């Protein structure tokens with residue numbers, strides 16, 4: 001079957017903290033992602049365990065690392081030194097876009113400096129220029145789960161309004177330096193993670209709050225500061241360049257009610273509103289939707305929002321929508337057998353197979369999601385993450401026969417094609433990921449997503465050499481023929 005849309009962007013996505021390594025060179029500060037140790041005994045289906053280590057003490061201890069723990073994201077896949085080789089492999093796979101994130105901790109290591117770190121600016125200038133040399137359009141995630149530790153330590157994360165101005169200063173620096181090298185800008189990765197995993201999303205630590213209700217209040221106030229910061233940089237960016245393109249990035253977890261009981265249908269509507277639509281609504285429609293005000297009232301969230309901020313949100317909304325799509329789940333008013341999802345726990349779906357991490361594979365759900373988002377917002381759509389994590393090893397021919405990944409990717413691409421035939425304006429896709437990286441949630445190399453295998457284990461032992469998997473050759477051919 002032929003993929004219909006010709007002017008479609010095809011590429012891969014990575015994140016600084018999961019690929020770069022070089023955590024302590026050229027002036028970079030530590031980030032919360034690099035302060036999470038590898039946990040060899042982790043139950044891969046109990047994601048909440050992987051975030052339990054994020055106490056202030058564990059984070060401070062990680063700095064001197066007296067226990068000699070391993071922090072995988074300090075090493076990544078050494079992309080900091082090998083990005084030229086990697087970009088060449090992406091180009092040779094006939095990719096025409098690369099989604100990457102810039103590490104705030106390389107540009108303003110403490111967040112509150114007046115002047116940016118020149119070596120950080122230089123690194124990304126070289127990296128972005130290399131993308132252009134490889135005819136890769138660039139989608140930049142301005143912050144991707146790697147808040148600089150000093151911002152968390154000194155300011156307690158996004159709960160502090162000073163961080164809004166620090167983020168704006170950071171963004172203005174990037175716009176001044178890289179406006180001509182970047183085609184699409186995503187301010188914050190999976191902005192809804194700020195509610196489900198606040199440490200990664202907004203850098204607030206649960207132990208800093210005396211009660212659950214204070215913690216919920218802080219989660220939504222910190223998130224509000226991120227919404228305001230996004231609208232402010234949309235306004236600033238558009239004044240600098242009227243053609244600049246801003247998108248959001250939401251961890252999209254589509255769910256279905258466990259049965260046709262209206263009670264469960266309503267529960268699913270509630271879950272969908274709170275876990276994803278709320279975030280799209282604020283950024284695409286420019287206002288807090290009515291249902292969230294009832295949720296706030298019932299959960300004692302007294303959002304501090306001014307009339308000026310409401311105007312700012314309304315007048316500075318998105319140019320396009322991006323989202324990550326891995327899996328779907330079910331919801332039910334009664335307790336259902338739980339499965340896992342991208343940082344969210346959802347119900348099992350007896351009609352779907354799941355990965356070793358419990359993520360339920362649902363290509364048709366992607367068509368459903370694309371139709372839903374197009375109907376709701378009528379904004380161009382872009383899938384900024386999609387892929388399957390698998391435990392893999394190189395075979396004797398120095399490759400991986402990853403037919404399961406070819407199956408996963410081609411089935412999801414088929415459904416994008418169906419959505420396009422449904423009339424949905426979806427214009428691009430960056431798989432997660434073109435190359436094996438350190439996983440975000442479980443913090444391990446063993447959860448491999450790439451078309452390219454990287455010879456590192458969970459302790460960063462190995463040559464770091466890159467090897468092409470079977471799926472790399474499949475993708476390259478798909479791009480040549482357009483045949484799914």
Ligand code: BGP
Pocket residue numbers: 015018189190251324342343385389432438439440441442443447
């Ligand atoms: C999203 C992140 C990515 C990526 C992906 C896969 O949450 O945006 O950083 O890691 O999920 O998740 P994981 O690496 O935990 O399997």
